[in-house]
Amino acid sequence: MTDDEATDAPETAEQGDGQAHGSDTAGNGTADSPADSDAFYDALEALGRPVVTATHYAQERECSQAEAAETLDDLAAEGTVERQDVSDDPVVWYPSDWARMTDRERVVLFPERREIVVDQPTQFTRAQLSQFAHLVDTTGTGAYMYEIRQEDIWQAPYESLDGLLETVRSVLPERDPGLEDWIEAQYTRARRFTLRTHEDSYTVLEAESADLMGNVARQKLTDDELRAPISDTESWVAEERVAE
Structure with missing residues (x-):
């Protein structure tokens, strides 16, 4: 069946096809919402071509051909894409704004090295990354x-x-369970000890438990770093060593 035939198919056939795929697309979250321009550009990138047919779009988005054609028609109606009848071949859709193909933000994670490469990041993305990552390098x-x-x-x-x-x-x-486990371990580790200022203006090291204070902090830190114990979980820290 050509794309023209799919879009011209009787309404009852489209409804039947949509119901058959409805539970799958709803469950997997792959069906596009109306005028989903980001999904259109994602499909072009995944397919590696500047134009797309309804058939290929449906395959990439894992939805029915009727749903794909409807979404593409919605995008064309709002001006995001253009459609072109190519002789006897199926209808093809292409972006109205070609520049967006090169200016789109792309994020790639290298989980084993815990590195993130971002191409054309938005200001929001850069601000978010600054909360938990270190900028290593940038290009022109x-x-x-x-x-x-x-x-x-x-x-x-x-x-x-x-x-x-x-x-x-x-x-x-997308989520990476291995990276998230590592982040959780580091986050938990960092909060096993805390530094706070006592009401008498000296610095106190507080451990999560007496065991951590006695078997970790007081074993690894010298008398020049910990002045004296305050309680089973607290020690007085030498002020001149806090910055170290």
Whole structure:
């Protein structure tokens, strides 16, 4: 069946096809909402071509051909895409704004190295990345490389792990369980000890438990660093060593 035939098919046939795929697309979240321009550009990138037919679009978006044709028609109606009848071949759709193909933000994660490469990042994306990653390098063509280090997670300005992970997920194209486990471990580790100022103006190191204070902090830190114990979980820190 050609794309023209799909769009001209009787309404009852379209409804039947949509119902058959409805539960799958709803469950997988792959069906496009009306005028989903981002999904259109994603499909072009995935297919590696500047034009697309309804058949190929449906295959890429994992929806029915009727749903794909309807979405493409919606995009054409709002001016995001253009359609062209190509002789006896199926109708093809292409972007109205070709520049957007080169200016779109792209995010690639290298989980084993905990590196993120972002091409043409928005100001929002760069601000989000600065909360949990370190900018390593940038190019004059709009590419940025970030690295997620231990100290980046230790210093992340979040009161909860969920808040931190929400920011990470807002940037990355998809969740990476291994990376999230590592972030959780670093976040938890950083909060096992805290420094605070006592009401008498000296600095106190507080451990999550007496075991951590006795078997970790007091074993690894010298008398020049810890002046004296205050309680089972607290020690007086030498002020001149705090910055170190």
